Amino acid sequence: KTTEMQPNSAGNDDILPAPKTNLKSLSRAELSAFCTERGLKRFRADQLFQWMYQKDVSDFGEMTNLSKDLRAELSELAVVGTIEAASQQRSADGTIKFLFRLADGHKVEAVLIPDFDEDGSAKRLTVCVSSQVGCVFGCSFCATGKMGLLRNLSPGEIVDQVVKINTVSEGAYGKGITNIVYMGMGEPLHNYSAVTESAAIICDEKSLGLSPKRITVSTVGLTKQITRLADEGQPFRLAISLHAASDEKRDKIMPINSSLNLSALKEAVQYYHQKTEMPVTYEYLLFDQFNDTAEDARRLARISKWAPSKVNIIMYNNVAGVELQRAREGRLDAFMRALRDQHVRATVRRSRGDDIDAGCGQLAIREGAPKGK
Ligand code: SF4
Numbered sequence: 001k002t003t004e005m006q007p008n009s010a011g012n013d014d015i016l017p018a019p020k021t022n023l024k025s026l027s028r029a030e031l032s033a034f035c036t037e038r039g040l041k042r043f044r045a046d047q048l049f050q051w052m053y054q055k056d057v058s059d060f061g062e063m064t065n066l067s068k069d070l071r072a073e074l075s076e077l078a079v080v081g082t083i084e085a086a087s088q089q090r091s092a093d094g095t096i097k098f099l100f101r102l103a104d105g106h107k108v109e110a111v112l113i114p115d116f117d118e119d120g121s122a123k124r125l126t127v128c129v130s131s132q133v134g135c136v137f138g139c140s141f142c143a144t145g146k147m148g149l150l151r152n153l154s155p156g157e158i159v160d161q162v163v164k165i166n167t168v169s170e171g172a173y174g175k176g177i178t179n180i181v182y183m184g185m186g187e188p189l190h191n192y193s194a195v196t197e198s199a200a201i202i203c204d205e206k207s208l209g210l211s212p213k214r215i216t217v218s219t220v221g222l223t224k225q226i227t228r229l230a231d232e233g234q235p236f237r238l239a240i241s242l243h244a245a246s247d248e249k250r251d252k253i254m255p256i257n258s259s260l261n262l263s264a265l266k267e268a269v270q271y272y273h274q275k276t277e278m279p280v281t282y283e284y285l286l287f288d289q290f291n292d293t294a295e296d297a298r299r300l301a302r303i304s305k306w307a308p309s310k311v312n313i314i315m316y317n318n319v320a321g322v323e324l325q326r327a328r329e330g331r332l333d334a335f336m337r338a339l340r341d342q343h344v345r346a347t348v349r350r351s352r353g354d355d356i357d358a359g360c361g362q363l364a365i366r367e368g369a370p371k372g373k
């Protein structure tokens with residue numbers, strides 16, 4: 001974000017031109033400051049914001065409501081970094097998986113998941129976005145976890161996924177996206193500032209203007225960040241990736257549980273609900289003969305009573321090299337019956353796009369991905 005003149009790396013006195021500011025690396029407030037520091041009127045920041053996040057324009061030359069002089073000046077000072085759609089695959093069920101290339105060559109995936117009405121029209125179009133390149137938490141069932149963490153995404157790189165997919169959605173389904181879930185690659189609350197900033201940009205009426213109620217941020221259970229969401233009054237929905245209902249089983253598949261166990265999670269969830277009065281959602285991947293017994297259902301029912309909540313039981317798409325397997329249909333039925341008997345609000349979510357490896361836990365960049373830490 002610096003615009004100062006700097007000596008070059010050889011350490012001699014030659015002065016290199018100042019690096020250009022990437023306007024997409026700035027928050028809304030920083031963009032306003034960037035404009036006012038250069039003597040520009042406040043509304044210029046709004047115009048730039050709109051071009052970048054509503055119209056997906058990154059070339060100042062195309063920003064036609066800015067004067068020619070201003071466009072030239074901005075080209076000298078700044079760039080609008082953008083991500084590039086490297087490829088796109090469409091599943092038989094209408095799910096579309098996107099591979100995006102970032103400016104430094106790293107890649108992330110995101111998914112557009114349509115839900116259809118009986119007449120075949122799309123009633124809900126959900127984007128599952130990535131928040132990090134890889135992930136450090138190493139959940140045993142997750143392909144992204146096997147990459148390690150390479151880096152965080154910036155707010156602009158997160159919003160870009162949504163803006164670009166919104167355009168595809170309009171073309172493919174005749175309407176823009178309606179919901180966003182931060183459940184792609186990475187642990188969203190491990191990249192807290194960029195995630196909350198990107199969600200705020202997406203809700204801004206000069207961007208996509210989505211209601212915060214339609215944005216869900218998921219976490220494996222980072223308790224400090226859950227508390228922070230509550231303290232800051234962040235208006236987005238919270239989902240907990242639970243996937244096991246006892247410490248013993250959770251320890252086996254989610255390393256985070258050894259430091260932040262279920263009792264820590266309970267405290268954070270209850271604090272969150274007390275402060276925000278919002279319900280939470282528990283995501284529970286059902287694995288065959290691992291977490292699908294009657295005892296698991298009883299424990300899950302108890303957890304669901306920590307605070308008002310609903311439970312999504314997700315049918316896992318098997319991942320190569322992972323021992324855990326998707327639960328069989330008969331076991332799913334018995335598990336759902338057991339939950340309903342205990343008055344749990346539970347829904348089955350069929351993982352989508354399994355023919356294109358777009359399902360929960362399957363996102364990972366395969367071809368020649370470098371290893372993170
Ligand atoms: Fe990371 Fe989420 Fe995968 Fe766990 S499930 S390794 S937190 S991306």
